[in-house]
Structure formats: structure tokens, C-alpha cells
Amino acid sequence: SFRSDIGDLRFTIDFDEDTNNQGASGSGGGGDAQGGEGGSERIFGSSIPLDEAKSLFMKFLDEFDKGDDGRGKYGRELLRYCENKQQIFPVDAQDLHRFSPDLYSDLISSPMEIIPIMDACLYNHIVRNTPGINAAAAVVQVQIYNLHEKDKRTMRDFDPSDIEHLVALKGIVIRTSVLIPDMQVGAFRCTTEGCGHHASVNLEKGRIDEPTTCPKCHQKQSFELEH
Structure with a gap:
């Protein structure tokens, strides 16, 4: 099911009328962004501007681990997930780091801004490569997994510096309860x-x-x- 803690993707997607020149809109929820060089917005404390984050993730989908068909590993998988009507798309954080350490770093430090950008890029990639697709069917959310060891924590290791950062929790689940939707x-x-x-x-x-x-x-x- 869709995650609900960041925001509704329907309100963060925007794209040009020319579907070959689509782009994700904004920072996915009015995050702490500031003007950068040439007027490009930059998340406070980030290493790359928002526009560059968008283009880098689109390039990651298109070019990372290209196959014989000329498509990137994640670009191929994304279209397959869409055809199977799967709404959650897993992305290995180690692959993202190998492709762009800066984008990985910004994902860890500013997930509330970067993850909605990734969601919108997935949408744009599907629409661009699947002409005539229904807009609702193209809405897919990214699921990040396999963070670096330095970004994994046990409950005792959680620190105030981890607030609003993306971290992985290590531990043993001993009890579960019914999920209460937000x-x-x-x-x-x-x-x-x-x-x-x-x-x-x-x-x-x-x-x-x-x-x-x-x-x-x-x-x-x-x-x-x-x-």
C-alpha cells in the first residue's frame, strides 16, 4: 500500500505538455529550499540543486546497468512493475550510491524532499515510455532499501542527529499490531x-x-x- 507519511504524490507531480521533456515539480511539499546558482533551488545543507537531483534520478533510471536492449536496469524493471499494476518500486540504495554518491547523501539527509522527487520521476518515466497510459496507473512510489552500514541503527543507537534523516533500523520484531492509517x-x-x-x-x-x-x-x- 502507499506510504502516507511524506505526502500525497498526486499533489507533487507536474510535467510539461511535451511528454519528452517532463520533469518532477518542486520539492514535493515545500521543504527547506533556497535559491542556488542560476536560480535553481537547493535544499538547505544539500550538495546538489533540486533540478540536478531530478535529472540525476531520471538518468539513473535510464542508464544504470544498461542491458542489451539499451535500457537501464531500473527503467526496465519500472515498466514491468507498472504492467503488473504494482505500486511500490524497490530501489537498492547501494546502486544509487554507486551511480551518484551526492544523490545518495542528499537522500539520507533530506528524505522528505528527495523521495517525492523520486516518486515524480518514476511517474514521468512511465508516462514517457508508455504512451496513452492512464495517469492513475502511472503512479508508483519508490521503496529504498539496503542502506550503507553507517546509516543503519539499533534502537539504542538512535540519536537526535537522526531526526528527519533516512536511517535503517536493525532489530528483531517480537510483536506486531494492526496498522493504523494516517x-x-x-x-x-x-x-x-x-x-x-x-x-x-x-x-x-x-x-x-x-x-x-x-x-x-x-x-x-x-x-x-x-x-
Whole structure:
């Protein structure tokens, strides 16, 4: 099933009308980005600009471990997953590191920004190589596995410096419970008398932020969560 802790891919995908020149939009949820050289956005503390991260991952899909058919290993696998209607696409982090150490480093340090970019690149790759495909059928999410040993932790090793970083947890599962799904969209209503304006807010980076001002009556902090 789709992960829900980062955001809804439907709200992060954008692409040009020319399907041969598609690109993922933004940083997948308004992350901490700043202007770089030539106007390109750069995630704070990252080693490469956002536009370069997009082009690098598209190149990774197309060129890493090319086969006799001229397609990259992951490009071939992605189309096969799409044909089989599989919505989760695994990517070996060791392969990504071999292809681009900088992109791997940014994935570890800024997963909330880089993973939605990867999701959108998967979508664009499918649409580009499968003419006429239904847009909903092209939505696939990346699943990163096999991190470097330095990025693996036991529960006792977790540190405040790991917050908002991508790490792998090592341990033994002794008990499981039913998965409680995260809320995807929050429905808010203005409590100002005579207003009652409704607003919907999508999950972003694991949070649903309450609207601060009602666009109808302009009252501040007047919304309450309905469901």
C-alpha cells in the first residue's frame, strides 16, 4: 500500500505538455529550499540543486546497468512493475550510491524532499515510455532499501542527529499490531458565528496544519477540525 507519511504524490507531480521533456515539480511539499546558482533551488545543507537531483534520478533510471536492449536496469524493471499494476518500486540504495554518491547523501539527509522527487520521476518515466497510459496507473512510489552500514541503527543507537534523516533500523520484531492509517486530508470548519466556511488541508511531511485565517470572514485561529 502507499506510504502516507511524506505526502500525497498526486499533489507533487507536474510535467510539461511535451511528454519528452517532463520533469518532477518542486520539492514535493515545500521543504527547506533556497535559491542556488542560476536560480535553481537547493535544499538547505544539500550538495546538489533540486533540478540536478531530478535529472540525476531520471538518468539513473535510464542508464544504470544498461542491458542489451539499451535500457537501464531500473527503467526496465519500472515498466514491468507498472504492467503488473504494482505500486511500490524497490530501489537498492547501494546502486544509487554507486551511480551518484551526492544523490545518495542528499537522500539520507533530506528524505522528505528527495523521495517525492523520486516518486515524480518514476511517474514521468512511465508516462514517457508508455504512451496513452492512464495517469492513475502511472503512479508508483519508490521503496529504498539496503542502506550503507553507517546509516543503519539499533534502537539504542538512535540519536537526535537522526531526526528527519533516512536511517535503517536493525532489530528483531517480537510483536506486531494492526496498522493504523494516517489521516490524508483534514476537513476544517470556521467556528465564527454566521460563517461556517469549510477548508481541506492535505497531509504534508507527516503533518496537517490547521488554517490560520478564514478566507471568508478573515478571522484568525477560528478553524476546528471536523474529521
